[in-house]
Amino acid sequence: MRVRIAAAAIGLVFGITLCWSGMSSPDVIRGALLFEQSYLFLFFASAVGTAALGLALLRRRDRRALLIDTPLVWTRDSPARRHIIGSLLFGIGWGVAEACPGPIATQIGQGIGWAVFTLVGTVAGVYLFLRRSLPETEPALDVEPSANPAMSPAVG
């Protein structure tokens, strides 16, 4: 329960920051991808840098998660075909719609009507993937591993 409340709160902070930085707007994404604005790259690099520093600090000692009794461990996967092919497909969609899953969700929250189409497409794409019962690729990690047998704790 505490984990779910924490996750929803993190989603709220993550999403408000996403909106406040303008990332819900297709023109902000487009301006960055056409190298007309540097904001997205600075924003992204500082996000990755902060996260990398934080994760490195977490990894320094054998720490355990604060809300559940589990060690803080994660794996570093080697690149495989699916990472490249999946990201090619994803990149085409991102470049055309000028929105990735986070902004699609915040656009919906902001009541942007056009985003309903992007969301329906995304849900269909995810559903198609799940229906083909391809192996789970998004590691949910160790919270309730028994809840989804397909979600093996092998990852992390």
Add this chain to the structure above:
Amino acid sequence: MLHHQLAWFVAGPVMGLCVVACRALFNGRLGVTGGFSELVSKLSRGSFSFDWRGWFAIGLFASGTVFLVLWGGPDFHGYGWMTRTFHGSAQIWIPVLLLASGGLIGFGAKLAGGCTSGNGLSGTAALSPASLAATATFFATAIVVSFLIKAVI
């Protein structure tokens, strides 16, 4: 209440701290596609007992509405290059393009094991070679696609 785009050196680190918080609190890898996937998977079976990823996504949807209230309206109008390019009956292309893009985004992100957040942010910050390769690929692809669209319209 909020009036200007938040400075990147504030916004970026806040996003980074969200990644660290997921790891430190419940050993999770923050990723929006994982959240979508959890919602789709559970809802398609008529279940509402989402794991943390589902609740993260619910928080994300809600954040747009919270922002709407604080900002006093959506922070943009129309839909980028699409509503500037397609007018009148040609606007039928917008839902077609958005549905197709969404399909590629959803399926592609699942296949790649993450989107801009899961691979781009959490994965690269964890120095995962797979995520670095995925991130380089989708950034390069999206940049090429944007320039192609600019050349065509």
